[in-house]
Amino acid sequence: MQVLRTVFFLTVLGNLLLFAYANGYLSRSGDGEPDRLASQIEPGSIRIVSRGVAPVAGEPPAEGCRAFSGLTEAQAQALADLLRGRDPKLGVGMRPVEMPTSWWVYLPPQKNRREADKKAAELKKLGLEDFLVVQESGPNQFAVSLGLYKSEQGARERLAAVQGKGARSARIQVRESPTDKMLVEVRGPLERFARALADLPADLDAPTPADCGTARQTR
Numbered sequence: 001m002q003v004l005r006t007v008f009f010l011t012v013l014g015n016l017l018l019f020a021y022a023n024g025y026l027s028r029s030g031d032g033e034p035d036r037l038a039s040q041i042e043p044g045s046i047r048i049v050s051r052g053v054a055p056v057a058g059e060p061p062a063e064g065c066r067a068f069s070g071l072t073e074a075q076a077q078a079l080a081d082l083l084r085g086r087d088p089k090l091g092v093g094m095r096p097v098e099m100p101t102s103w104w105v106y107l108p109p110q111k112n113r114r115e116a117d118k119k120a121a122e123l124k125k126l127g128l129e130d131f132l133v134v135q136e137s138g139p140n141q142f143a144v145s146l147g148l149y150k151s152e153q154g155a156r157e158r159l160a161a162v163q164g165k166g167a168r169s170a171r172i173q174v175r176e177s178p179t180d181k182m183l184v185e186v187r188g189p190l191e192r193f194a195r196a197l198a199d200l201p202a203d204l205d206a207p208t209p210a211d212c213g214t215a216r217q218t219r
Contacts, residue, residue, distance in 0.1 A: 064190040065212035066197065069097055069183045076182035079200070083186055087196040090188040096178035103155030104173045105162070107144035109134070116142040126166045146170060185212055 068079060076094045083092045107123075110116040116133045123131055123144065132145045146162055149155040155172050162170045186196070 062190050063188065064193065065185060065187045066193060067183055067185045067212045069181065071182045071184060072180075073182050076184050078203075079184050082201070083184075083196055087188075087192055090186055090192060090196055092184065092186050094182055094184045097181040097183045098176035099179050100152070100174050101177045102175045103149045103152050104175060105146040105149070105155050105158045105170060106140075106173065107146065107167065107169055108171070109140055109143040111142070113142060116144065119144055123167060128162060128165060128167065187212075 068076075071079065080092050080094050083090060107119060110119055113133075120131065120133055128146075130147065134140050134143045134145055146167075147155070147158050149158065152172075152174075159170055159172055186193070
């Protein structure tokens with residue numbers, strides 16, 4: 001019985017010594033868990049720095065354009081002067097209003113006379129006879145004219161007819177001429193428009209507002 005007690009006691013003592021050694025209590029090098037925690041250099045001062053994308057600088061204000069059409073030359077000049085005086089940072093311009101006078105159905109200009117004649121031969125094979133190769137120098141030289149029309153409807157009908165026969169590259173070009181009416185365009189940041197365009201004088205005969213892209217066709 002005494003032998004068993006001695007063996008049990010030695011076993012417990014061995015486990016205690018093993019536990020103490022494994023946790024660094026018997027080490028002289030100071031590399032145990034308590035020493036490792038103590039050896040950290042100000043662990044509470046560690047900060048995680050974000051590496052996100054730097055904030056984008058503010059975008060410039062949106063630019064816009066307003067147009068006033070149907071003015072006489074005197075009214076246009078008075079309106080332009082008024083708007084420039086209200087806000088010099090806005091761009092103000094004036095020009096004659098242009099109106100469509102004809103609609104041209106054509107094939108785009110070819111590289112040279114030879115290519116234009118080749119295109120004309122192709123049109124004949126498609127059964128088209130009423131056309132003309134443009135000979136005059138200029139941006140439309142060697143284009144193939146398929147007709148000039150006084151109305152948009154007539155031009156569209158002709159375009160549909162020639163495309164229906166196979167001339168897929170045919171298109172319409174609007175030809176315009178200046179009128180006796182004037183157009184005033186205002187360009188700049190949209191946020192400045194409200195102030196500059198507020199309460200226009202009645203003697204300007206209430207100019208008709210229009211988008212800059214469509215003002216050329218305002219009657």
